[in-house]
Structures are given as structure tokens and as C-alpha cells.
Amino acid sequence: MSQNIKSLHVNWRSAASIFVLLLIWELAARAHLTPPLFLPPFSSVADQLWHSLADGTLATDLALSLGRAFAGLILATLLGVFIGLLMARNRFAEWLIDPLVALGFPSPKIAFIPIFVLWFGIASLSKILLVAFACIFPIVIGSYSAARSISHVFLWSAMSLGSDRKSLFLHIILPACYPRIFTTFRVAVPVSLITTFTAEMVAGGGGMGATLIYSQRFFESPTVFAYILVMLGVGLLLDLTMVQFQKHFLRWAEI
């Protein structure tokens, strides 16, 4: 009971903090402490958000961006898990790929955007491949170290019970890696969003990022703020979804 009151207390403070922030924003803008160009009042941002929602531009942009992000993410996950597991089981693959991963992992992938634009144009393909390129390194490292840390007891038991290589891989190695792979997938999701939005800002070609940068160039500040708020909401929602997913489907794993 006291625990409930305590958490209610915390929630009250959290809600108040958001509310006060929005109130200060609205009042500061209405009092013209700053030019409306720099800080439009929250109400006009909400108004703009409503308009973008109503005329469908927001939905089109969001669908395009999310489509690119997910396509790249799925590509990176499929390829990355495959490469990571291959590296863990095959010494030649490990020798060949390890230095590439070591060099690629810390590098700022967004620097490669001109190369992707040069090779694949400014439409969706270059963005999808850049997202895949940005997301694949943490996934390779995660699935590699997951496969390396499988207890040998599992492998030995399965083998002594007569598993062949294929079922060993499908029924022991891959499931044992699921939790760690999911953890790295969670790392990769925000990376895919950031990369998509940034690539659209830099190279154009439609989507949330492109509209955001156009609005900024034409000084349509309410649109800038509205799109940033939407990006914030999308990031938050995706993270919450993944927490729920983890709770339901990977309950057996202690992460």
C-alpha cells in the first residue's frame, strides 16, 4: 500500500515536470521572450501537428522513413546473425571478418552516406543499405559473442543424444543466442532510426528527415517542432514495444 502511494507520488512529480515544461514553453513563446521563428508556442506546434496528420503528409513521411529503417534493420539482422554465428563456428571466417568488424564498429557510419548515394542513388535503396551497414556491426558482435559463450555442456549433451550438425545449429546454438541477439537488436533499433533520419536530412529523397530539413530552410518552425516531437514519440514507442516483447517472449532468459 505504502509502495503504491510512493509510486503515485513519483508519477505525480513526473507528470508535473512535463506539464511545467510545456507551460514554460507556451508562456515564454506567448510573452515573445524569443522570436516565434525560434520558439513557436506549443499550441501552434500542436495545431501544425494536427494539420500534418489531417492532410496525410505526416503519415506518408513516417511510413517512408519507418519502411526504410525496418528494411535496413531486417537486412542487418539476417546478415549480421549469419555472419556472427559463422565467425563463432569457423576460424577462417573469424580471421577474415574480425579486422573488418574491429575497424567498422567504432566508425561513424553516417560518413559513408556520399558513397551510398553515389552507388545507389538518392531514393530508398541507398538509405536502406546505409541503415543495414550501420546496424550490422553491433549485431555481428552480439551474435558472435553469444555463440561463443554457449555452455559446452549443452553442445555435448545434444551431440551425445545424437544431434547432427544441422539440428545442433537450429535447436541448440540459435535458440541459446536468442536473448543476446535480441539485446543487440534493441541497440540496433535506435541506430536504424537515427541513420534513416540523418541520411534523409543529408541526402534528401523524402521521408521525415527531408521534410524536417526543408521546413527548417523555409523557416516553418512549427513543422520543425512537430516533426521532432513525432520522432521522439516514435523512438519512445518502439523502445516500449521492445521491452514488452522481451517480457513476453524471452521470459525464460535471464538477461
Add this chain to the structure above:
Amino acid sequence: MHFKRISVTAVRAFVRVGPLILIAALWQLVCGTGLVNREFLPAPVSVAIAFADLFSGGDIAKNLLVTLYRAAAGLALGTICGVWIGLMMARSEKFRAYVTPIVGGTYSLPKSALIPLFALWFGIGNVTAIAAVFLACLLPMIVNTYHGVVATPKVLVWSAETLGTAKHELLAHVFLRNALPDIFTGLRIALGFSFVLAISAEMIASTNGIGKLIFMFGENGTYDYMFAAIACVVVVAFLADRAMLAVTRYSLRWHESAVSRLDERRA
């Protein structure tokens, strides 16, 4: 004996970079046969020549310094503020209640989305880039410091108190010290972010810096120079990451499990 050890290390290093040499050789070969358009994929040799030209002309050094300055300034500010906020959140329940929704909300915001806004507020140049880097570095520092401080074992605090540690000394000597491995974890993430954000900000809103340089070479169609500048970024980011690992290892040499975890995690 000593000489032998050096030669073993040299052979190991050679084996490790072997694939990179192999790929460069293959790349050169493919370009030589003319299977691909050399416009689209400049040969490694011409990239190397372009790099030498950029390096001797001072273009690389000048723009790289600008980028490094922006990344370092944002990283330093973000680290100082992030550690402070994280510590406060862990030690004060009220502060945590007020700050948590703001931290939680901005945590999942792609920070590069703020670059156009900062460009609107601060114009084109240093401040925009530093502000973007600062915000991107702030969040991982807050979260990691917070987790590290919260996880401080009560026993450590009690022992320090019975040995007469004053309350204000507890923060630095017990709580922050215990959070140090986590702070370094955050620092490594923030270091990566600092490069990404500095370069993104330069591509979107800047007149100089290595990000702008890469972008300009791309627009001009001088692709061998573009590849050279990108290769330079990759190498610098790699070296910075390794330097951070070395500093971490040195600073945490008293902490056995943190160092062994670090070795295990090394990619």
C-alpha cells in the same frame, strides 16, 4: 628473448591485418581489369594518392582539427553534466522523479533530428555542432552513471561511514568510484556518438570540418578524395576508440572484474 617476443607480436599483427591487405589487393585488381566504372569505385592506389595530396595540402589536418574540437568539446561538456545529473538522480528521489520523464523522453529521440533546430537557433557552425554532440553524449552518461551509483553495495557505504568518511566525501570516494566502470562504458558509447553527431552536423549545417569536406568532394565528383577523407575518419574513430579502451584499462586496473569484462568484450 625480447627480440623474439617482438617478432611474435609483429607476425600476429600481420596475420590480423592480413584480410585488410587482401581486400585492398582484390579491390585494386578489380579496378585494374576495368570491370567496374573507376568513377564509382576509385582504386586504392588513387585513393592513397588523394590522401597524400590532402595531407600535404593541410586540408585534412585543418578540417579534422575542427571536427575533433567540436566532438571533444561536446563530449567533455556532456560527460561533466551527465555524470553530475546521473549522480543527483541516484542520490535524490525527488530530483529523480522530476528528471526521469525528461531523460526518458529525450533518450529515444534521434539526436540528429535536433540539428535543424539548433541551426535555426545558433546558426551554422561550432555552436550547433557542439550542442548536438553535447546532447547525444549527455544521455548515455546520465544513464550509465545512474546505474553505477545505484548499484553501490550498502556494505561499502557503511564501511566508509564507520571509518569516518564525511558525507560530502562519500560521493566522490564511494559512489562515483563504484560507478567508474559504468561511467567508462557510457564514455565509450558517448565517444562514438560524438563522432557521428559532429559529422552529421557538419554535413547538414556547417561550412567546414571533415563532414563538410566529405560532402563537398561528393558533390564535386572528386570521388578518390571523398574516399580518402572517409578512410581518414574511419581510422581516426578507430584510434580514438582504442585510446579510450587503453585509458579505461589503466584507470580500472584496480578493478579485476571490470578489466576482465573489458577483455572479454573486445571485438
